[in-house]
Amino acid sequence: MAIRTLDDLDAADAAVGVRVDINSPLAEDGTLADDARLRAHVDTLDELLDRGARVAILAHQGRPGGDEFERLEAHADRLDELLDNLVSYCDATFSAEARDAVDALDAGTAVLLENTRFYSEEYMEFSPERAAETFLVERLSPVLDAYVNDAFAAAHRSQPSLVGFPERLESYAGRVMETELDVLGAIEETPTPRTYVVGGAKVPDSVTVVEHALANDLADDVLVTGVVGNVFLTAAGVDVGRASTEFIQDRGYEAAIERADALLYEYGNHIHVPEDVAVERDGERVELGVEELPPGRDEPLKDVGSDTVAAYADVLESTGTAILNGPAGVFEEAAFADGTRGVFEAATRADYTIVGGGDTAAAIRQFGLSGFEHVSTGGGAALRLLTGEPLPAVEALR
Numbered sequence: 001m002a003i004r005t006l007d008d009l010d011a012a013d014a015a016v017g018v019r020v021d022i023n024s025p026l027a028e029d030g031t032l033a034d035d036a037r038l039r040a041h042v043d044t045l046d047e048l049l050d051r052g053a054r055v056a057i058l059a060h061q062g063r064p065g066g067d068e069f070e071r072l073e074a075h076a077d078r079l080d081e082l083l084d085n086l087v088s089y090c091d092a093t094f095s096a097e098a099r100d101a102v103d104a105l106d107a108g109t110a111v112l113l114e115n116t117r118f119y120s121e122e123y124m125e126f127s128p129e130r131a132a133e134t135f136l137v138e139r140l141s142p143v144l145d146a147y148v149n150d151a152f153a154a155a156h157r158s159q160p161s162l163v164g165f166p167e168r169l170e171s172y173a174g175r176v177m178e179t180e181l182d183v184l185g186a187i188e189e190t191p192t193p194r195t196y197v198v199g200g201a202k203v204p205d206s207v208t209v210v211e212h213a214l215a216n217d218l219a220d221d222v223l224v225t226g227v228v229g230n231v232f233l234t235a236a237g238v239d240v241g242r243a244s245t246e247f248i249q250d251r252g253y254e255a256a257i258e259r260a261d262a263l264l265y266e267y268g269n270h271i272h273v274p275e276d277v278a279v280e281r282d283g284e285r286v287e288l289g290v291e292e293l294p295p296g297r298d299e300p301l302k303d304v305g306s307d308t309v310a311a312y313a314d315v316l317e318s319t320g321t322a323i324l325n326g327p328a329g330v331f332e333e334a335a336f337a338d339g340t341r342g343v344f345e346a347a348t349r350a351d352y353t354i355v356g357g358g359d360t361a362a363a364i365r366q367f368g369l370s371g372f373e374h375v376s377t378g379g380g381a382a383l384r385l386l387t388g389e390p391l392p393a394v395e396a397l398r
């Protein structure tokens with residue numbers, strides 16, 4: 001069934017629950033270190049408010065027990081600054097205080113309710129039917145007329161605030177959700193040839209993306225970088241050295257080496273592996289050709305080398321669509337940022353470039369790169385969509 005959008009919603013004076021994903025990196029003092037995810041939702045929220053809705057915003061921040069598990073007051077303040085309309089903060093999620101705050105909203109104003117994950121059921125995964133019976137959904141639904149899900153970046157979770165409300169309320173996709181699904185869900189309609197640039201550290205997911213892209217003729221070329229690149233090098237018989245091998249083993253990625261091996265066997269001429277790498281030697285960047293590997297015992301491979309960047313840039317130069325996921329190296333350290341900067345910069349030269357992944361987007365902002373047609377708000381959710389798997393929160397909207 002087609003998903004309804006804000007175009008189908010009669011917003012005037014309706015109490016609308018809007019699930020957003022404003023989960024953000026925080027500074028030491030608990031303030032927002034980056035507001036990109038908040039800015040992404042401005043269009044959805046302002047549109048609803050301009051149309052006279054009374055908006056209850058639902059969101060999570062961090063994970064229970066984690067460093068970034070925080071209240072949403074700073075998020076409310078920032079949203080209030082970013083939006084043309086008024087946003088207040090409520091120190092409750094679904095209690096009488098929260099319900100009263102929603103009831104008291106004037107048309108064209110919003111309240112951000114407290115972190116949904118302060119409440120234990122929200123950090124569990126449920127079927128939509130079961131999620132509809134959780135306290136959050138049961139208590140909040142009666143004060144709402146409609147539900148909008150704009151939280152694409154959390155759409156791979158089947159938590160109550162993401163899948164439960166559509167069982168009880170008329171439900172719609174927000175503008176972020178709509179755009180993300182339009183772009184990432186329609187890769188096969190983008191210009192060819194298509195090049196997937198797959199790096200970063202979520203190796204099993206990334207190998208699934210490569211499998212899906214090649215098996216379904218979505219990718220003409222695959223360029224591997226980052227830890228994913230190290231796994232493909234290992235599969236190709238290159239000894240990446242003790243430090244990088246242990247890194248792969250410690251994370252339980254050995255099975256991914258076998259899958260990479262099978263992919264190289266079946267689609268070898270479509271998969272490009274690094275020609276050279278940068279290792280850390282005595283705290284410095286040293287570039288080595290793969291024929292010079294293994295490096296010393298304690299020298300991890302932390303980036304791709306300059307020859308690899310040049311070779312990958314050649315492929316990207318004549319590409320119709322580039323799909324980027326995952327940095328090419330440990331870009332957080334200045335000495336190992338060159339590969340990521342070089343490969344990402346080259347990707348902007350493709351006719352059409354799509355980017356997914358939280359760290360990938362952070363790297364783009366860090367380098368001040370522009371020229372990407374679509375930068376996804378999602379990490380895990382974008383990966384899931386790129387592997388062709390359904391997203392529970394999207395299925396719930398159907």
Ligand SMILES: Nc1ncnc2c1ncn2[C@@H]1O[C@H](COP(=O)(O)OP(=O)(O)O)[C@@H](O)[C@H]1O
Nearest residue numbers: 200201202226227301302329330357358359360
């Ligand atoms: N060669 C490498 N060795 C260790 N870590 C790496 C390497 N290359 C990239 N990384 C790390 O991968 C992380 C990002 O990967 P990932 O989470 O998969 O990206 P995204 O959030 O964009 O999906 C970064 O923290 C980066 O330091």
Ligand SMILES: O=C(OP(=O)(O)O)[C@H](O)COP(=O)(O)O
Nearest residue numbers: 021023153154358378379380381
């Ligand atoms: O940041 C998020 O996803 P991401 O790390 O895949 O970008 C979402 O807010 C989901 O958070 P979660 O991975 O704690 O469920």
